[in-house]
Amino acid sequence: MTGYLTHDANLARLDDMRIRAGRRPTTSPREEHTVQTISIRRAAEADGPVIERLAGLDSSPTPSGAILIAEVNDEPQAAMQIATGVTVANPFRPTANLVELLSHRAASLRESSGTSRRFRLRQRRAQPAA
Numbered sequence: 001m002t003g004y005l006t007h008d009a010n011l012a013r014l015d016d017m018r019i020r021a022g023r024r025p026t027t028s029p030r031e032e033h034t035v036q037t038i039s040i041r042r043a044a045e046a047d048g049p050v051i052e053r054l055a056g057l058d059s060s061p062t063p064s065g066a067i068l069i070a071e072v073n074d075e076p077q078a079a080m081q082i083a084t085g086v087t088v089a090n091p092f093r094p095t096a097n098l099v100e101l102l103s104h105r106a107a108s109l110r111e112s113s114g115t116s117r118r119f120r121l122r123q124r125r126a127q128p129a130a
Contacts, residue, residue: 036072038098040105043067043079050076051088058088068106070098082106 043051047069054076055062063081070078078089080102087102089095 037074038101039071039074040101041069041071043069047076051079054079054088054090057090057092060086060088063088068102068109070095070102072098078102080106082109 043066047067050069051067052062063079063084063086065084066082068080068082069076070080072093076090077093078087078095078098080087080099085103085106087099089099
């Protein structure tokens with residue numbers, strides 16, 4: 001038998017020792033269920049430095065124009081230009097799901113703005129010339 005145990009086995013052994021000592025057992029990181037708040041919002045002028053920081057971390061050019069920001073627990077993790085879909089994200093965090101959410105929201109905004117634009121054009125064409 002070797003003296004090496006897996007991480008989980010070591011945690012279980014420590015829990016047993018704590019129980020015997022009358023202490024509360026610890027939970028492994030896999031067993032913890034943390035609640036994370038995800039928010040997607042339009043960027044304001046004050047978000048310029050945040051977008052620049054994300055672009056710097058991502059080694060990408062800073063997107064411009066109308067931008068959406070994805071935040072996890074009030075910490076910006078990704079940003080996407082609405083018109084083109086150009087994305088910058090924190091490479092040190094898991095952001096694939098955030099980017100997917102951003103792309104769905106940007107597509108929804110592009111659709112709604114296109115629909116309202118078409119509606120306005122139809123109204124102009126329907127009005128008689130004076």
